[in-house]
Amino acid sequence: MNETICLIGFDEPEISKLKTRISGRVLAHPSLPGFRVENGLLFIDNESGGWQSRVDRVIFHGIFEDDAELFVALALWGGPCFPDPLGMLDCRDxxxxxxxxxxxxRFPGFGRGYVPAGGVVNVSTEQVAKWGNWHCGENKARIQGEWCAEFSSTLEPFYPxxxxxxxxxxxxxxxxxxxxxxxxxxxxxxxxxxxxxxxxxxxxxxxxxxxxxxxxxxxxxxxxxxxxxxxxxxxxxxxxxxxxxxxxxxxxxxxxxxxx
Known part of the structure; x- marks a missing residue:
């Protein structure tokens, strides 16, 4: 059976490479497309826009500010999705x-903390504060002494x-x-x-x-x-x-x- 497979979140070089490896029709969206789940079926925007096509499988690879809604829809759809949308929902925050x-x-460390936005802590040893949902070294600061959190932040010891x-x-x-x-x-x-x-x-x-x-x-x-x-x-x-x-x-x- 010829399936329609949707790639979401890949950049163009990777889209081209995967299209050469995957048989069947492939829709690809570098950013979040429009989507809906209706009567147990998943529909996603065509690459050219306009009409939506029924999709049989989804491969997701990306981090977007509002991608949790897509994970909810994929979980409710219940069709083949790589990775599992419930796992992505558990990790998104x-x-x-x-x-x-x-x-x-096995390696949780020790001395973790948390401070809500606007809260103030006074830490006697050097800590790392982390906030937001982005990775790649963003939204982190080394702190010691009194520190006011602009955003809700986790705290952990600075481990040399x-x-x-x-x-x-x-x-x-x-x-x-x-x-x-x-x-x-x-x-x-x-x-x-x-x-x-x-x-x-x-x-x-x-x-x-x-x-x-x-x-x-x-x-x-x-x-x-x-x-x-x-x-x-x-x-x-x-x-x-x-x-x-x-x-x-x-x-x-x-x-x-x-x-x-």
């Missing part, structure tokens, strides 16, 4: 996702050590050494690179992926100067284009899923 993840990880990302792609797990010129480390720094896999972090990432029911996930950890490990955050829609080996595995994963 970064603070709520962290709380869920800390309840499951090496920042790493563990990426799960189906059955494969890879580890990246994050890098940067200051305390904010990222996969986008030119010196970030793949590194040997830590077996404990691999297993922890597998367990969190299972908990959230997500086939692709990336966890950021600190490996402390004393060897202790700390989960920092869960990325439910991680970057898959920075390293060719990760993109190839991801493309293979979603292509195989389309044929399942």
């Amino acid at each position: 970064k603070h709520a996702c962290l709380v869920r993840a800390l309840s499951q990880t 050590g090496e920042a790493v990302r563990v990426v799960l792609l189906g059955e494969d797990v890879l580890q990246i050494r994050l890098a940067g010129d200051d305390w904010l480390k990222s996969i986008h720094d030119s010196t970030a690179d793949l590194m040997d896999m830590d077996s404990e972090l691999a297993e922890d990432t597998r367990q969190l992926a299972l908990y959230f029911n997500l086939p692709v996930i990336a966890n950021d950890y600190i490996i402390g100067d004393d060897g202790a490990k700390y989960l920092l955050e869960v990325n439910h829609i991680p970057n898959v284009t920075r390293f060719p080996v990760i993109w190839e595995r991801y493309a293979e994963l979603v292509t195989d899923w389309c044929c399942a």
